[in-house]
Amino acid sequence: MVVEQLRRPVPGGVGTYARGLLAGLARLGPEGPEVALHASRPTSSPDPLRAFGLPLRLRPLPGRALTGLWERGLLPAPAGYDVVHSTSMAFPPPRGPATVMIHDLTWRAVPEAFPARGRRWHEAALGRAIRTGVGLVAPSQATAAALAAAGAGPVTVIEEGCDHLPPPDQAGADALLARLGVDGPFFLSVGTQEPRKNLARLFEAFGRARPRLPGPWPLVVVGPSGWGPELTAGPGVLAAGAVSDAVLAALYRRARALAYVPLVEGFGLPPVEAMHAGLPVVASPMPSTGGAALEVDPLDVEGIARALEEVAGDDARHAALADAGARRAAGLTWEGAARRHVELWRSRC
Numbered sequence: 001m002v003v004e005q006l007r008r009p010v011p012g013g014v015g016t017y018a019r020g021l022l023a024g025l026a027r028l029g030p031e032g033p034e035v036a037l038h039a040s041r042p043t044s045s046p047d048p049l050r051a052f053g054l055p056l057r058l059r060p061l062p063g064r065a066l067t068g069l070w071e072r073g074l075l076p077a078p079a080g081y082d083v084v085h086s087t088s089m090a091f092p093p094p095r096g097p098a099t100v101m102i103h104d105l106t107w108r109a110v111p112e113a114f115p116a117r118g119r120r121w122h123e124a125a126l127g128r129a130i131r132t133g134v135g136l137v138a139p140s141q142a143t144a145a146a147l148a149a150a151g152a153g154p155v156t157v158i159e160e161g162c163d164h165l166p167p168p169d170q171a172g173a174d175a176l177l178a179r180l181g182v183d184g185p186f187f188l189s190v191g192t193q194e195p196r197k198n199l200a201r202l203f204e205a206f207g208r209a210r211p212r213l214p215g216p217w218p219l220v221v222v223g224p225s226g227w228g229p230e231l232t233a234g235p236g237v238l239a240a241g242a243v244s245d246a247v248l249a250a251l252y253r254r255a256r257a258l259a260y261v262p263l264v265e266g267f268g269l270p271p272v273e274a275m276h277a278g279l280p281v282v283a284s285p286m287p288s289t290g291g292a293a294l295e296v297d298p299l300d301v302e303g304i305a306r307a308l309e310e311v312a313g314d315d316a317r318h319a320a321l322a323d324a325g326a327r328r329a330a331g332l333t334w335e336g337a338a339r340r341h342v343e344l345w346r347s348r349c
Contacts, residue, residue, distance in 0.1 A: 014087060253279070261304055
């Protein structure tokens, strides 16, 4: 398994997929395959990849140099394996059966939300994946349809899991909320702060809704900084920055609702993480939620504001959304995703 994304300072959703899939494969026990990890040289000691307890096949190169050579068709995948699975479009030239997960084509759907360099890289990587004939995997029918429109051949759809967060760190969440001055109900937003996450409209909608809420609730924003213009947060918007997975798990259990309204998503992990914790979700339409969220148009600021008011003030609606979300999340496990990956890999061997 190619896990170069786990070398990145901010592995993001691709990193969550890689870690979740590895956990799901481990749960298969003897039914699962023998797995080795392929990546660039470590950037710290001890190497965090060793925590998985799996054999490592590392190249003695820094990540940028290694992926640059892959893009030029050099340094193929290690030999001696039945199949090589890449967790993103940063993948080595195949020398045998290979599969690549393509999470989304959002740089095509909303090009203005990506830097020009990023768009060029993604287009080149997509073209290489299609030309080399690797088996393509997508997390949703929407991404599979976008791949078909881009000229790709057959695509296998495997939904991701949402049961990857550790037990909640309640003490850590207490400390964070105390530092932010939060001592009552709050809304939660989770994700890397970048243009496609549509945070500017969410902040504006929250500003409109806040005077009409049962109290002056804050919006706690969790996630690392990405790229793009600096955002104006407004009253009540509290930036928590990046937090540990255990603290995030506790925040999902404390908040009134998750507000997640990106312009487009190939799947969308934060909403189903929240649903797994029993938290109602206000979200733009995306594959992961399966209709179990209170859906809003991500371009409609007033519509987002009304949805926040609804989930804050209507206890029956709040409970119904929590129940619907829990049912949706119950069907999204990493063990199930791992089984479907194994079926695909066996069909390629």
